[in-house]
Amino acid sequence: MPEQSVAAEIMRAVDAGFDAQLQLSQELVRCPSTRGQEASAQDLMAHAARDFGYAVDMWHIDPDEIAKHPGFSPVDVSYENALTVVASWRPKNPKGRSLILNGHVDVVPIGPEKMWTRAPFGAEIDGDWMYGRGAGDMKTGTVSALFAMEALKRAGYRPGGIVHFESVIEEECTGNGALSTLVRGYKADAVLIPEPTGETFTQAQVGVVWMRVKVAGIPVHVAHAGSGQNAIEACIPLWSALHALEDEWNLPENKHPAFKDNPHPLNVVISQIEGGDWTSSVPAWCTFEVRVGLYPGVDPATIQAQLTETIAKASKSHTFLANNPPEIEWQGFLSPGYEVPEGTPGEPLLDRCHETVFGAPLGRRCSTALTDSRFHGLYNQTPSYVYGAIAENVHGFDERVNLPSVRRVTAAMALFIADWCGLEKI
Ligand SMILES: [Zn+2]
Incomplete structure (x- = not known):
């Protein structure tokens, strides 16, 4: 954990950037990025990352390139529009540990629209909640990773280690988007994925x-x-x-x-x-x-x-x-499923970061759904942590995400990046 005064500065910086974070989250939810239609969402994320000053790598997933990998899942749809985005922060002399922040922008279909009481891609905010397909799973999460990085910058710091921000597709059907980042060579000492876990740590997933x-x-x-x-x-x-x-x-x-x-x-x-x-x-x-x-x-x-x-x-x-x-x-x-191995250093660190922000211990859960954490976790032996905000009706009608929860999780992630990678003064 960064020292107390620095942690407080970082948390204040998350608050200061939260309006902009919400705005980008809404823009992303308004991209109807169901399978095969993810290009506008990925353009938006690439554009945002470039604006923040990161080197952006964007490519088409080529099934032939990843098909031999044991993590590949077969597909019978066109990958013509299948884009992956990775934005990287590379310090001149990396001193700290490296980190991958990963999120997906693909969403599942909305089902019969008449069963929604809000516009499915409207990103409407009502009180503490933002509504829309993907608002919870997991567009606000993907955006929060980018803004956790921005909070460090706003507080006058940059990570002392390499950070790759990955915005992927195909999470809901194959995971071939996350796989393509691995095959392209993106690796790090840990992976953090802000899927909507209800502010808990995912110990294992099916x-x-x-x-x-x-x-x-x-x-x-x-x-x-x-x-x-x-x-x-x-x-x-x-x-x-x-x-x-x-x-x-x-x-x-x-x-x-x-x-x-x-x-x-x-x-x-x-x-x-x-x-x-x-x-x-x-x-x-x-x-x-x-x-x-x-x-x-x-x-x-x-x-x-x-x-x-x-x-x-x-x-x-x-x-x-x-x-x-x-x-x-x-x-x-x-x-395959994935279980976080015992004794990896990121787990107690995430405990401390969570507790600093929430004032309560981080709970554990075992998930009966899967995420992209298996790729780096199983095939690269990189501890992969899944931790994110409170969401409701994921894959259902009137999907929504709790915004105070998004803010708290963003702060905990920013503290995690600060400690894991170390900080350099700008
Ligand atoms: Zn998800």
Whole structure:
């Protein structure tokens, strides 16, 4: 921790910059950066970082370049607009430790707009809250990393070590954006990711696998439905089999120790479905998508094998599917979980920084969703910390982030950077 008077100066500098921080956060939330549409959000972040005086590296993700990496997740969408931004602070003679600050700007779809009571990309502020898709997950977080750096400058200091600010995409579906920074060579002594963790420290997070299952039926006129095969209804026993596997994974004896107090850490969700062409035809096809959680330390390949076997077994006991087995495709997450190793120096430091700002100890949580922390954590053995503000309705309707919480977390991050990297007087 910087000495008390310096810490107080830095916290005051966060307050002084907070209006500008909110303004950039609102501009970012107003960029509707769903998958494939992230370019304007990334342009905005690159522009802001350049204005702050950082060297900015911006590139298109090339799937061929990252495909051989074990952290790669397969994609079946165009990466034509897939941009990654890294803004770097490099002191002339780096004396302190280096740090990566990472945030994502991609957001999930809004769902039916009529179920929102606020404009989904309006970034409306009402009292202590900012509303909008991505306001919590995690655009205010991404912006807070940049402003934590700015607070040091405003207080008359610069970090004594190299800092890379990474603004990435693809966090919500593959993580290939964060992976591309790793493959391009960005490394540091620690990583800090301000995802909305409700002001807690993320001790462990699950991994995720996405699976697509395609069932083909036999189309006939509904008048002779018995002679056809309904592809949609044939999926029902497959879902039951997947949920039976889910139940088994969540049995107390099968739980990962970090998740032992969580009643249901691994969720298997049938999350998308398409099928059939006509109301008076027996549907000839059905495709459904599944999201599956896995414990840290488990290889996604093991889960793929279990899922494949489960689908095969359930199909064998189905009169039609036994001879017409479904096809399985893997696109999107094939991602392991991550647990922060014990005894890394950043963890007690973050405890102290949090306590200085909040006047209360930093709580711990184990997350049943994943973040990009696994990349530097698993493939570069860099301790990766996930710590951020309070948000509500993330991935739901009327997503919102608590602004006093954003301010406090920004201050704790600024103190963390100051201690981790050391300070140079400007
Ligand atoms: Zn997120």
